[in-house]
Amino acid sequence: MIKMENIAKSYDGNTMVIRDIGLEIKKGEFFVLLGPSGCGKSTLLRMIAGLEEITAGDLWIDGRHANELLPKERNLSMVFQNYALFPHMTVRDNILFGLDARKVAKKEQDERLNKVAEIMGLAEYLKRKPAQLSGGQRQRVALARSICSQTPICLMDEPLSNLDAKLRGQMRGEIRRIQRMLGLTIVYVTHDQVEAMTMGDRIMVLNEGCVQQIGEPLTVYNDPENLQVATFIGMPQMNIFRARAEQEGLRLNGSLILRRCGGQPCPAPAEECIVGIRAEHFRRGNESTGYVLEAKAAMVEYTGDETQISFENGQGYSVVKWPGQIPAEAGEALTLGVDAEHLYFFDKDTGHRIRQDGGRSQ
Numbered sequence: 001m002i003k004m005e006n007i008a009k010s011y012d013g014n015t016m017v018i019r020d021i022g023l024e025i026k027k028g029e030f031f032v033l034l035g036p037s038g039c040g041k042s043t044l045l046r047m048i049a050g051l052e053e054i055t056a057g058d059l060w061i062d063g064r065h066a067n068e069l070l071p072k073e074r075n076l077s078m079v080f081q082n083y084a085l086f087p088h089m090t091v092r093d094n095i096l097f098g099l100d101a102r103k104v105a106k107k108e109q110d111e112r113l114n115k116v117a118e119i120m121g122l123a124e125y126l127k128r129k130p131a132q133l134s135g136g137q138r139q140r141v142a143l144a145r146s147i148c149s150q151t152p153i154c155l156m157d158e159p160l161s162n163l164d165a166k167l168r169g170q171m172r173g174e175i176r177r178i179q180r181m182l183g184l185t186i187v188y189v190t191h192d193q194v195e196a197m198t199m200g201d202r203i204m205v206l207n208e209g210c211v212q213q214i215g216e217p218l219t220v221y222n223d224p225e226n227l228q229v230a231t232f233i234g235m236p237q238m239n240i241f242r243a244r245a246e247q248e249g250l251r252l253n254g255s256l257i258l259r260r261c262g263g264q265p266c267p268a269p270a271e272e273c274i275v276g277i278r279a280e281h282f283r284r285g286n287e288s289t290g291y292v293l294e295a296k297a298a299m300v301e302y303t304g305d306e307t308q309i310s311f312e313n314g315q316g317y318s319v320v321k322w323p324g325q326i327p328a329e330a331g332e333a334l335t336l337g338v339d340a341e342h343l344y345f346f347d348k349d350t351g352h353r354i355r356q357d358g359g360r361s362q
C-alpha cells in the first residue's frame, strides 16, 4: 500500500535528516512512527503526503510511483501537528471540508458528521469557529475532518498531543476502533511510547533520521535491537549498567556485583559490555534461576497499584517496580533476583544488542 525504498531527505542539501529508509505499510495497517523530538517523524510523514520533496529514493502508494504526485492525487488525508483549521469556517464546515469537491451527497455528509461529532465529543460545538475552541477541541476537529473524509490512508502527526491524560486515553481507543471499522490505513506519528504500544499494529522506531527497528509492539519491547530502542520504550526506562566480567559475576558500574546463582561461571558475551535490566524483571529475594544483586534502597514510591524502589548503582540510580504496595523503607537492604533470560547485553561501543545465544544482531 505504501512502500519506501532508500528514502532520504535533506533540507539544505548538506545534512541528511532522513537516511536510507525502507519500509512497507500494509493496507489496513495501523503503523506508528515513534522517536524523540527532531528525529524526522514529521518530515517522513510530510514526504508521504507530498508536502515535502523527496531528496532521494522511491515512494509508492497503491502501486503507483508517487514521488512526483501532487498531494491531492495521493488520495489521503492528514492531521497536522499544529492542526491547520480554517479560522473563518465553523467547526461543521471545517469537518466537512473537501467533501463537496469530492461529490459526497449532503445526506451522507450529515450522517458522517453526526457520527464523528458524537464520537469526538464535538456535537455541541459545530457552529463555533476554531478561535472559540480550546486547543484540545481544535485538535479533535482536525481528527474529525480526517476521519470524515474516509480516504483510505490517514496520516496523523501527534493528533492527541493537546489533550489531557483522560481524554487521550479515550481517544486512543476511539481512533483504533474507527480505524478497524473503516479498514483505514493509518500512519501515526508520536513520541509517546504508550500511544505507540497501545495503538500500533507495528512500530517503527526512528532516531536521528535512521530506522532503529520495525516490529510489533511487544516484539520491540521484549526484543529490542539496540540500546536506543531498549531505553526509549518502557516506563520507567530500562536500567542500564556498564558491566565487566569478574570471577564472582558481573561488576556493574564498577560498584555492584551481579552474582550468578549456584556459583556457576558468568556467561558474559564480552569482558566489557552494557547490561540492561527492566524494572519489572527484578524479583524480590534471590528466588531467581540466574543472578542475584545486593543493593540498598534509596527511595520508595507508591503509586497506589505499584511500588517503585530505587537504589544507588555507582553512577546514579536504578529502579525496580513491583505490583501492589510492598512495605519497604529507604536505607534497607534489598536482595534482587534476575533470571538469565531477562539480562539484555549490548555492545559497549555501538550499542547493538548482543544475543545471549552468541549471535549478534544487525
Ligand SMILES: Nc1ncnc2c1ncn2[C@@H]1O[C@H](COP(=O)(O)OP(=O)(O)OP(=O)(O)O)[C@@H](O)[C@H]1O
Pocket (backbone or CB within 6 Å): 011, 012, 017, 035, 036, 037, 038, 039, 040, 041, 042, 043, 044, 081, 191
Ligand atoms: N523546513 C525545514 N528546514 C530545515 N530543517 C528542517 C525543516 N523542518 C524540519 N527540519 C529539521 O529536520 C529535522 C527533523 O525534523 P522533524 O520536524 O521531522 O522532527 P520530528 O521527529 O517531527 O520532531 P517533533 O517530535 O519535535 O515534532 C530536525 O532537525 C529539524 O530541525
Ligand SMILES: [Mg+2]
Pocket (backbone or CB within 6 Å): 041, 042, 043, 081, 157
Ligand atoms: Mg514533528
